[in-house]
Structures are given as structure tokens and as C-alpha cells.
Amino acid sequence: MNKITDIIELREFMQCLENKYDLLNFEIDGVKPWQLKRVQIDYDLGEICGVMDTPHTVFDLKDKIFNMFSILKSSVFNNPFFSKPSDIIIFPHSRVKEIDGESIDIYTHYFVQELQKRNKSFIEIENPTLGKHYKNKMPWRYYNEFILVAKNIFSKFIKLRNINDDIIKQVELEIEQRIGYYDLTKLLISTTKKYKVESFLYRKLLEKLQPKQIYLVVSYGGFGSLIKVAKDLDIEVIEFQHGNFSKYHFGYYFGEEKRQLDYFPNKFYVWNEYWKNLINFPIDDDKVTVKGFDFLDNKKKSYLDIQRVENRIVVLSQGTIGNAIAKKILDNWDYFKNFDIKYKLHPGEYSRWNEYESLLILSKKENIEIIKNTDLYKLFSSCEYQVGVFSTALSEGVEFGCRTILLDLPGIEEMYEFRKVYEVELI
DSSP: OOOOOSHHHHHHHHHHHHHHHTGGGOOBTTBOHHHHHHHHHHHHHHHHTTSOOOSSOOOOHHHHHHHHHHHHHHHHHTOGGGSOOOSEEEEOOSOOEEETTEEEOTTTHHHHHHHHHTTOOEEEEEOOBTTBOOSOOOTTEEEOHHHHHHHHHHGGGOOOOOOOHHHHHHHHHHHHHHTOOOOHHHHHHHHHHHHHHHHHHHHHHHHHHOOSEEEEEOTTTTOHHHHHHHHHTTOEEEEEOOSOOOTTOTTTOOOSSOOOOTTSOSEEEESSHHHHTTSOOSSOGGGEEEOOOHHHHHHHHHTTTOOOEEEEEEEEOOGGGHHHHHHHHHHTHHHHTTSEEEEEOOGGGTTTGGGOHHHHHHTTSTTEEEEOSOOHHHHHHHEEEEEESSOHHHHHHHHTTOEEEEOOSTTGGGGHHHHHHSOEEEO
16 A cells, blocks of 8 residues: 655545544544544644654653743632633633734734723633743733643543444554554543543533633634533634635544534634635534634734835745755755745744754855744735745735745645635745
């Protein structure tokens, strides 16, 4: 059997497994762990077969020990269980940008301001970024460490029933034949145990806070238990779009058949009609609403006077293919050598970009500047071109008038519709 060599093959293979074994409905003790972890499984298998890199920086032992005290402190002093009831709970994106001296989540920042103007009762419950929190402390801002820590501790004592090993072993065998060894059993059992602890705690939290609505970003980023509990309690869950998606994105596309999934929000807010009509969401069409992207719209207005620099390029790196992007630029250096290049790292690469052999070579070039934390929209305003593969930022860059150059690398498949809509050069 042929080995998998690109992302399309990988995701078609995974969808075949889902259909063959009905994995979206596969249960362990009343929990559907494949449905919860299909995005992580996709990334894991992509790494094993070599079509993706590690998407973000991960903790080493030193980091874990250093952050332990901060996590324990947040679990006690910023615990949402100590909050008063609120009509709305917001789970913002854990990654923040520093704008005008303030660290904010660009996807929920203006929504919070809108709630304040309308005198709505709300709180935020924030997940840490690599063990830390960067936004200013506010009376409405709480941290989620208590539940995150509790699920890791108490899940070890959960005893499961009705584990259908036969199906998991068959799936593992097919994965091994096409990709390599992958301990799916361990992942699904661990996921099920943690889900049971999380769902118990989220139920207690929601019963105490009595919200009418929950807003979140990245529903597939560990919020499955929250979403299911909220639905059971008749609390509406709405997700803000945070990036690109397509029929190859396992967080949002579940096939052409309209499905009702346990762990997907009731509603989804998209940026414009392009995104609304791009894929078949697993919710009714009238539940997908054009909300706009307030942060981007405000930035466009504020940077109208910035002078665009001829032949300046911003390269948009991505954690899953960061090394491949750098190598593609280096391999095509005759094309890029006369450009003024601003090489923008993804936040998940800040502490590990020097592991990219090709990028180390590029960083010594006189016309390349490696950029970490910056106002990306201001950078877009000064650049004539943007270069990337399937980064969310590419959709934002065209809004600032950047001409687009795409690199033919794993993930380019997700840009099929984008390439039809916008004038794009492909390398």
C-alpha cells in the first residue's frame, strides 16, 4: 500500500477511516473521543508521515516546573468558580497581540467593548499561553487553570466501561500500514477520561454562573466538553471565526452530509459571505452568520496614510510547515534576492525558529529581517507583496492591498477557492 506523501492524501485517508468505522459516532463510555480529537490526530499523523511539522512551541521539563507555581496561583486566585452569575461568558483566544501598549485578543476585543457599552453582564475565562497570561487583570477576567489542572489530576482515577478495543485496533492497523505506528488507543482513552472530569466541572461552573450565552474562539481547541454541557443546559454557544478553513480543515469540515455533532457550537460567526458559503458547516445554514472582523476593519482605517514600499515582501511563516517555507524561499533565491523581505514568524515559532536550517541561512542575507512580535496589519500596509501557503493572515493581507505569492507546499490545497477569487502567483 502506498505511503501518504501530502496533506490531501492524509485527509482523504482519515475521512475514509471515519466513514468506514463511523468514527464520528464511535463511543467509549458515552463519550465520542474521535470527534473531540480529530484535529490533533490529523496533526499527529501529518508529523509522522512528514507532511507537517510541530505546529507550536511545546513545553520542556524546565518550562513545566517554572510555570507550576503560576498555574497553582491562578487556580486559586483567578478561579471562575468565585465569579458572580453573568449573562455571557467569553472564552477568548489564548494568543494575544500587543496593540498600542495593550495585549488583546483580536477576535473578541471589540465584542467586549460592545458589551461594556450596552451594560451587559459578562466575564472572560482565559486559557494560558505556554503557562502564562499576558492581558491586564480586569474585574471580569478569570483564568481556566483550575479546570485544566483538575482534569489532568483526577482523570487518572477514572475507570471506564464499554471500551470497544476491536474498532480502535483495526483503525490503528490501517494507520500503521499507510503512515506508521500511532497509539490511538492511548489517546482516545486519555481523552475520554479527561472529558468526564471536565464535563463534571463545567456543568458545576455553568450551573453556578447561569449564563444565557457562551462565546468562544477555536471550538476544536479543547472546548468539546464545555460545548456539550452548555447544549445540555440549553445555553447557546457561538464561535468567532479566527482563521482560514476549507474542506481540508478538520476543525470545521465534516463531509458534505449535514451532521449534528455533539461538540460543535450552535452558531458560527464568519467574516464575510466568502467564508459563509465556502464549506458545508455541521449546523443549519441560518446558524452561520456574517459578523465581520472588527479588528481588521479598524486597522484598515488607521493605516490609510502609510506609504507602501515597492518590492517589499512579508513572508508569513507557519508552525506546521515553517522549515519547508524557509527552504522554498532559499531554493528560489534567484527569484527573491532583489526583494526587501520581512520574514514574519508565527508566535508558535518564536522560541524555535533557529531550528530551521534554511531560515538560519536566510537570516544572514542582507535583504531579510526576521520579525517576531509586531503589528502585522501595519506591516501589510507597507508591503507590496505577501508570501505564504495557507496562513489565515493571507486573507487579511489582501484586505490591505497586498499582492499574493503562494508557495506550493503541503496545505496549499486549502487555498483552492482563494486562488479562484484573488489574483495569485504560485511558486
